Amino acid sequence: MGLGSLFKRKDKQPSKQEPTxxxxxxxxxxxxxxxxxxxxxxxxxxxxxxxxxxxxxxxxxxxxxxxxxxxxxxxxxxxxxxxxxxxxxxxxxxxxxxxxxxxxxxxxxxxxxxxxxxxxxxxxxxxxxxxxxxxxxxxxxxxxxxLKGWEMRAIEEPVTESLIRGPREGFIENLRTNMILIRRHIRDPNLRFKTYQIGRRSKKNLVVTYIEGVIHPDIVKEVNRRLKTIDLDDAPESGYVEEWIEDSFLSPFPQLANTERPDRVATSLLQGKIAIMLDGTPFVLVAPVTLGNMLQSPEDYYERWLIGTFLRFLRYGGAFLAMFLPSLYIALVSYNPGLIPAKLAFSIAATREGVPFPAAIEAFIMAFTMELLREAGARLPKTIGQTIGIVGGLVIGDAAVQAGIVSPIMVIVVAVTAIASFAIPSYSATISFRLIRFGFMLAASFLGLYGVILVYIMINIHIVNLKSIGVPYSSPFAPSFFHDWKDLVLRTPVTMRTRRPAYMQTVDKKSRNKEKS
Structure with missing residues (x-):
């Protein structure tokens, strides 16, 4: 009996008409x-x-x-x-x-x-x-x-953003509690909270917060305009809002930052940015953001400036290795071995003796296996997930080398790439770099270093044209705001940072009353 006949049979039964x-x-x-x-x-x-x-x-x-x-x-x-x-x-x-x-x-x-x-x-x-x-x-x-009185989670340390130094409190699923956490950091009468309702059926509260007199008014107008276009039955998480209001849904790069840390949101608000909080999720969206923001952490400012600068250099180096290391290995071993020092080339050739696959296939197998282990470890319970990630990587890597499927140098390359990606503080940016890595590897498989350079040029063209709520994603590199370079790759002393980011075009440009020349 098909579904059609089943529905027809139900229609023949008398039904009581409910009032509209x-x-x-x-x-x-x-x-x-x-x-x-x-x-x-x-x-x-x-x-x-x-x-x-x-x-x-x-x-x-x-x-x-x-x-x-x-x-x-x-x-x-x-x-x-x-x-x-x-x-x-x-x-x-x-x-x-x-x-x-x-x-x-x-x-x-x-x-x-x-x-x-x-x-x-x-x-x-x-x-x-x-x-x-x-x-x-x-x-x-x-x-x-x-008289809201439902059970809620207590304020705890952020789960997805581990920290060594700083406030150990994170947002929770209750919107009012999250608003209080921001007010505790910023006691400015110009702090504004604007409430919206999204979801035709869920009717969830969404709060936009910013500091009036600091943020550029056009950013507030643009965010409000985009939020009013949201037409969904429900938005169970802020990721729905992020995907709806971002500038380019085809870009692999996140155009809004998400965080569980109130101190990070407070710092962003003081820079002239806007925060979006959705009831029912601890993840708060921050906009606009730039590529440089994805490699910064609030802890950079809690340590002395030399330490903060060193940590940023490590992150930029980690981002470079996470994207380029496997593709450079493929290009140098398969197409440009002459660029490798002679002793290192002989060593790599010796370790690859007996490996049945070319370097490109070998790299793709190991990279895919590592991504699979990482995803499996993230989905399993914490006590098991960490064990699977570490033990699984060691066992599979050692077994693959013993079986002669991959070379030891390839295992080292993949391990260093994975470790480098862990240095990136933003989870969304980490996924983007991991995704782009496969594009570099594919280009290196066909064109060697020329392919890597071509993909790199294409990505730079995309980043320069990308915007976050109307702000260039490549700021302050391009367009160049040299004053903002004091807090980009470098983390200069707090006494030297006298102005808010110039690329934000804030109304109140000074972050201190007296500016030192």
Missing amino acids: IEFDAELKANLDQNLETLEIMLEKPNDLVIRPFSLGSQDHRCAVVYIDGLVDKQEINNNILKNLQYYAEEQELPTNSHALLDEIESDLVSIGDVSKGKTLDELSFALLYGSAILYVDGVDQALMFD
Whole structure:
């Protein structure tokens, strides 16, 4: 029996016509009708709690409605139900239902965040986002009390960004907590938080934060324009937002940075950048970014400037090795052996004796195996993943050499490449460099060093034309802002950094009140 016949058979069965619910419909002045409409819309879930009660000598019929598990029930009992019942016994309540609702809002409940709702859409969103709803019979409005009380993860050290020195606190999945963490770092009255709702069905809160008077206004306008174009049912993670608003979806390079560290976000805001926080994820987006930002870490500024500069040199060297080392090995061994010193060439030739594959195939096999081990280690539990990554690499590498499938020098090249990629602080940038590496290897397999140089030129052309929220991705290299080179590859002393990045075109250009010449 096919699906078509199954559906036809179901259609022949009589079905009860459900009433149509219009979300933008306004509330009625009848309590029973409003509660019935709400139950029909949600199909009477088990976690929907409706607590009816009466107030005063006039027996005003009321009801408190909330979703169990999303609100703090202690707050409802102490600050709503007890307060209303106490005042109803001790004082004379208004006889008019509208006046009663206004008095409850202004005097009878001790809750800070209270607002009125008139439409079913307003009330349903508030209810599903952790608010309690108070209905009063005879009133076509309801009160919404913000009493979010669901379980949340405690503030912990960032998982994906390990650190040696610096604040050991990271963002969590709660949006309000993340906003507080930023306010703790920046106590500037010009710090702005603008809230949006994205997701036609999830209706998640998204907050854009920046420092007014520092950031260029055009960046704020452009980010707001792009966010308003988002049309999704749900955005479960900030990666959805990143992919939607980035300048080029075909580029392998990340055009927005993501981080779990509040100190990194605070530093970016002070540089004139903008941060995007989505409820339900600890990863905050930062824009605009440049290629140089991907090789920087907040810890560069927590150590003395000589140490920070040395660490940056290591990262740039690691990025170079992660992209070029396997392709250079292929090109030199297969096409340009004359460029290798004689003793090293003889040593490589001796280690490759008996290997059945050419250098290119050998390199691709080992590079693919290493990527497979890395991905497997990332997906397994932590206690097992690290063991698989280390033991698997050692065992497979040694077994491949003993079997004569690959040469020992190839194992060294792949191991150094993997270690170099770990030095890059941005996970997204690391994946980009690993992906580009295969392009270099493929070009080196066909054209040798000429292929490597051609791909390198193509990537530079792409980077120069790439933008992040309208800011050139290659800044401050090209276009050149020589003053910004003090904090690019070098990490000059803090006393010498007197201006914000020039490529950001900030309104307040000075990061200190007095600039030293």
